[in-house]
Amino acid sequence: MASKLYQCMQKIGEDIIANKEFLTDLDSAIGDADHGINMARGFTEVLQQLPQEEEDISVILKKTGMVLLSKVGGASGPLYGTAYMKAAGAVAGKKEITLEDGRNMMEAVIGGIKMRGKAERGEKTMLDALEPAFEALNKGIEAGDSPEDCLAHMCEAAKEGVEYTKTIRATKGRASYLGERSIGHQDPGATSSLITLEAIRAFYLEQIK
Amino acid sequence: MEKEEFALKKMINKPDDVVEEMLQGMIAAHPEYLKRVDGCDVVVRAGGSQGKVALVSGGGSGHEPAHGGYVGKGMLDAAVAGAMFTSPTPDQVYEAIKACDGGKGVLLVIKNYTGDVMNFEMAAEMAADEGIEVEKVVVNDDVAVENSTWTTGRRGIAGTIFVHKIAGACAEAGGDLQAVKAAAEKVIANVRTMGMAIAPCTVPAAGKPSFELGENEVEIGMGIHGEPGTHREEIRTVKETTDTLLEKIFAEGIYQEGDEVAVMVNGLGGTPLQELYLANLRVSEVLAEKNIKVAKTLVGNFMTSIDMAGYSVTLLKLDDELKKYLAAPADTPAFVQV
Numbered sequence: 220m221a222s223k224l225y226q227c228m229q230k231i232g233e234d235i236i237a238n239k240e241f242l243t244d245l246d247s248a249i250g251d252a253d254h255g256i257n258m259a260r261g262f263t264e265v266l267q268q269l270p271q272e273e274e275d276i277s278v279i280l281k282k283t284g285m286v287l288l289s290k291v292g293g294a295s296g297p298l299y300g301t302a303y304m305k306a307a308g309a310v311a312g313k314k315e316i317t318l319e320d321g322r323n324m325m326e327a328v329i330g331g332i333k334m335r336g337k338a339e340r341g342e343k344t345m346l347d348a349l350e351p352a353f354e355a356l357n358k359g360i361e362a363g364d365s366p367e368d369c370l371a372h373m374c375e376a377a378k379e380g381v382e383y384t385k386t387i388r389a390t391k392g393r394a395s396y397l398g399e400r401s402i403g404h405q406d407p408g409a410t411s412s413l414i415t416l417e418a419i420r421a422f423y424l425e426q427i428k
Numbered sequence: 429m430e431k432e433e434f435a436l437k438k439m440i441n442k443p444d445d446v447v448e449e450m451l452q453g454m455i456a457a458h459p460e461y462l463k464r465v466d467g468c469d470v471v472v473r474a475g476g477s478q479g480k481v482a483l484v485s486g487g488g489s490g491h492e493p494a495h496g497g498y499v500g501k502g503m504l505d506a507a508v509a510g511a512m513f514t515s516p517t518p519d520q521v522y523e524a525i526k527a528c529d530g531g532k533g534v535l536l537v538i539k540n541y542t543g544d545v546m547n548f549e550m551a552a553e554m555a556a557d558e559g560i561e562v563e564k565v566v567v568n569d570d571v572a573v574e575n576s577t578w579t580t581g582r583r584g585i586a587g588t589i590f591v592h593k594i595a596g597a598c599a600e601a602g603g604d605l606q607a608v609k610a611a612a613e614k615v616i617a618n619v620r621t622m623g624m625a626i627a628p629c630t631v632p633a634a635g636k637p638s639f640e641l642g643e644n645e646v647e648i649g650m651g652i653h654g655e656p657g658t659h660r661e662e663i664r665t666v667k668e669t670t671d672t673l674l675e676k677i678f679a680e681g682i683y684q685e686g687d688e689v690a691v692m693v694n695g696l697g698g699t700p701l702q703e704l705y706l707a708n709l710r711v712s713e714v715l716a717e718k719n720i721k722v723a724k725t726l727v728g729n730f731m732t733s734i735d736m737a738g739y740s741v742t743l744l745k746l747d748d749e750l751k752k753y754l755a756a757p758a759d760t761p762a763f764v765q766v
Contacts (some may be wrong), residue, residue: 330441395579396580
């Protein structure tokens with residue numbers, strides 16, 4: 220029986236792979252038309268290599284990070300690779316994830332991406348989806364909202380963040396070469412981050428059905 | 429599905445196999461120069477590299493002969509091939525560093541793209557953890573991009589070949605890691621490139637052109653992955669277009685009357701050599717008018733963009749040191765100088 224986290228990673232991987240063309244099309248508008256191709260290649264490999272029965276969540280996340288690092292390339296490889304490895308560090312040895320753990324993981328993920336990408340929110344990157352999502356999750360937890368509501372707020376904020384990337388110019392990555400011309404297009408990295416968060420939420424809702 | 433793949437008019441087998449088969453084909457063509465690091469998308473010198481600082485470069489594939497074609501005496505020690513237009517991953521770069529480190533240290537020559545810089549930096553951190561001395565330089569010669577806080581900085585394009593040549597000669601001459609790095613940085617400070625595209629390139633796995641140009645439209649300042657340039661315009665003569673490229677390069681204020689330069693007129697993959705010579709004719713005329721002496725001219729496909737049609741012009745200002753290293757012998761699959 221595959222572990223829960225394995226199943227969750229499977230859902231994330233399948234959703235990323237299913238959006239291969241969508242992400243690539245977004246990237247062709249402002250980047251180099253390979254985000255979906257690279258992410259799909261990485262997650263195809265993740266799904267093949269993940270130990271299905273492993274119960275230590277940090278082991279699965281770390282392995283995911285290592286595989287993405289070695290298979291994705293481009294800027295997404297080091298960024299998503301770092302993200303999953305940082306997430307692993309936040310839940311070392313755990314077999315279940317609470318909402319609190321989720322918050323700690325996201326905090327570690329955002330810190331890792333900022334460090335590796337030398338980026339801040341507002342530069343039309345993954346961070347524009349992840350930081351608002353983290354804040355919404357945090358707010359939900361503080362307010363004592365149910366896990367369903369917390370995850371719903373988190374995804375809603377990430378979605379708004381993706382919409383926000385349409386209104387700003389890119390100052391990091393290849394999209395920055397476009398200057399003003401990058402305005403009007405949504406960021407592919409923020410979009411794949413949103414897909415990831417939505418997959419997590421969908422997986423959770425499936426579990427409590 | 430099978431049919432769709434063949435709808436792509438390219439001489440390939442399967443889109444996903446292009447990089448692997450290209451590497452195998454390169455090794456098959458040049459066994460006297462190149463060998464593969466087992467299990468990696470890395471080529472190193474067939475005879476190995478001993479007793480010198482090693483130079484490692486690489487990047488996404490699609491720029492052939494860059495970078496594997498420049499592995500050999502007087503230039504690189506290893507080249508890492510990423511997926512099409514996609515930076516190689518840290519583990520691959522790390523394997524390249526390990527494969528050619530001879531104890532004198534390794535210089536990474538990185539083209540300035542967000543992904544390349546991150547992946548090579550992670551590899552450098554991994555190698556440093558193993559006690560290997562690693563330094564890096566980041567090439568940013570593309571003047572189509574403003575080097576400001578609003579961008580990720582000027583891109584690295586054809587000028588990178590001059591870094592390989594000159595830093596490679598310095599390493600071959602016995603320069604230590606700091607000297608080789610300094611030579612590379614001197615090239616980077618003095619080299620500028622400006623390109624243009626007539627027609628887009630097609631990444632095999634994407635299956636369609638990476639951008640569209642109107643029938644009579646060209647893009648000035650286009651990057652080597654189809655990144656946007658400064659503007660689009662109606663196609664003009666090669667003389668007028670070359671003048672436009674040179675104006676942007678001269679606006680940098682590096683090249684003055686009385687200077688001595690090296691010139692590269694580089695084809696992007698889909699432009700005939702005869703057109704490159706036409707472009708070079710205009711470059712040589714303009715430089716003569718400005719009383720700038722040309723010490724060396726390279727015309728050909730040195731840093732391509734798959735099948736993109738277009739070209740770039742590169743100028744490198746020389747001093748005695750750079751001139752000496754530029755003139756030194758080199759023997760690689762794509763660059764031979766006796």
